[in-house]
Amino acid sequence: MPTHIEEGFATKAIHSGQDPRQWSHRSVIPPLVMSTTFRQDGPGEHRGYEYGRSGNPSRNVLETCLASIENGKHGLVFASGLGAITAVTSLLQSGDHIVCVDDVYGGTNRYFRVCLVKNNIETSFVDGTNLKLFLDSIKDNTKMVWIETPTNPLLKLIDIRAVVDAVKAIREDIIVVVDNSFLTCYFQRPLELGADIVIYSITKYMNGHSDVVMGAAITRRDDLEDRLRFLQNAMGIVPSPFDCAQVNRSLKTLEIRMIQHMKAGLTVAKFLESHSSVEKVFHPLLPSHAQRELAKKQMKGHSGMVTFYIKGDSRKFLKALKIFAVAESLGGFESLAELPSIMTHASLTAEMRNELGINDQLIRLSVGLETESDLIADLDQALKAAQS
Numbered sequence: 001m002p003t004h005i006e007e008g009f010a011t012k013a014i015h016s017g018q019d020p021r022q023w024s025h026r027s028v029i030p031p032l033v034m035s036t037t038f039r040q041d042g043p044g045e046h047r048g049y050e051y052g053r054s055g056n057p058s059r060n061v062l063e064t065c066l067a068s069i070e071n072g073k074h075g076l077v078f079a080s081g082l083g084a085i086t087a088v089t090s091l092l093q094s095g096d097h098i099v100c101v102d103d104v105y106g107g108t109n110r111y112f113r114v115c116l117v118k119n120n121i122e123t124s125f126v127d128g129t130n131l132k133l134f135l136d137s138i139k140d141n142t143k144m145v146w147i148e149t150p151t152n153p154l155l156k157l158i159d160i161r162a163v164v165d166a167v168k169a170i171r172e173d174i175i176v177v178v179d180n181s182f183l184t185c186y187f188q189r190p191l192e193l194g195a196d197i198v199i200y201s202i203t204k205y206m207n208g209h210s211d212v213v214m215g216a217a218i219t220r221r222d223d224l225e226d227r228l229r230f231l232q233n234a235m236g237i238v239p240s241p242f243d244c245a246q247v248n249r250s251l252k253t254l255e256i257r258m259i260q261h262m263k264a265g266l267t268v269a270k271f272l273e274s275h276s277s278v279e280k281v282f283h284p285l286l287p288s289h290a291q292r293e294l295a296k297k298q299m300k301g302h303s304g305m306v307t308f309y310i311k312g313d314s315r316k317f318l319k320a321l322k323i324f325a326v327a328e329s330l331g332g333f334e335s336l337a338e339l340p341s342i343m344t345h346a347s348l349t350a351e352m353r354n355e356l357g358i359n360d361q362l363i364r365l366s367v368g369l370e371t372e373s374d375l376i377a378d379l380d381q382a383l384k385a386a387q388s
């Protein structure tokens with residue numbers, strides 16, 4: 001028997017789910033199956049696939065690969081990150097309660113606060129960096145705890161293992177969900193830290209090419225996979241086979257892309273921190289980050305996300321940028337810059353934004369894969385423009 005080799009991340013990303021022996025023609029690159037339906041040998045006698053919404057070979061290849069690189073058991077993909085959030089929160093029912101970290105993506109906040117409330121599912125938004133405060137928010141009807149770490153956009157960290165242990169000590173049936181979009185499974189493994197479900201906006205780093213909108217949920221629990229698989233089909237929030245093939249391709253370079261995003265992001269963060277036109281920089285790997293020790297404990301590294309308070313005119317800064325594009329989203333090879341207060345987090349209430357410190361001086365960067373010196377030069381000239 002060949003000795004079992006514990007494969008590395010890149011090997012899993014390149015080979016998991018891709019075995020050419022799955023298809024008779026043995027193509028090394030998985031075939032793209034666009035068909036919405038599959039011929040059956042007889043009524044109900046199919047070969048694993050019946051209808052495109054219920055299952056698709058190109059989707060199956062991607063879901064297998066995602067589960068493998070997450071060190072999970074089951075991977076499910078959805079039409080968008082919010083589609084994954086919709087499916088996962090559909091595990092709840094009327095009268096249930098969610099405890100959610102206060103600093104989350106604006107669309108997540110909006111879905112919880114505006115949409116779920118229509119189904120009589122209430123959410124408490126709480127500072128997840130204060131474990132006691134977070135746990136004190138758990139009520140008899142709390143059925144889900146929702147974590148983003150690092151958070152969007154303030155890059156606050158939540159101790160996943162500490163939250164999981166404390167929550168499960170209160171009640172085992174509370175489902176702990178971690179949105180890992182800002183780091184990917186290359187830098188952080190929430191399932192290994194005890195989370196029940198990890199979700200992604202695949203749109204971001206996992207695809208990393210800003211040409212697919214998709215979401216994913218990965219779990220080790222058969223019971224949750226069974227319920228999520230039902231919801232994926234019954235709610236119809238599935239991605240196209242073409243998009244699945246695109247993302248499957250992107251995962252092959254995830255490791256090397258994240259390593260470069262980390263390198264460039266840290267270069268940018270250090271440059272900003274030393275600049276006289278910058279008030280404060282948030283980056284988990286900077287010594288100045290309040291939770292630097294937690295970063296070292298639960299993260300293998302950090303992505304290209306950098307957030308900072310600018311001195312001077314933030315709009316002038318953003319309009320002066322030449323290489324960074326002013327745009328929503330993040331995690332692609334191109335560098336992006338945005339003003340969360342009026343862009344990605346505009347859907348928060350003004351009170352919530354004020355409490356969090358998401359004001360017109362707060363700028364969020366997604367540092368891409370361009371030449372680092374070009375990025376620094378672009379930021380430097382734009383910071384000067386903001387002071388004029």
Ligand SMILES: C=C(NCc1c(COP(=O)(O)O)cnc(C)c1O)C(=O)O
Pocket residue numbers: 080081082083105107108148152179181182200201202203213214215328329330344
């Ligand atoms: C579009 C942006 N965020 C989407 C997002 C989502 C939603 O993913 P979509 O694929 O955009 O539906 C979920 N979770 C996090 C942490 C996210 O950042 C943004 O922050 O610019």
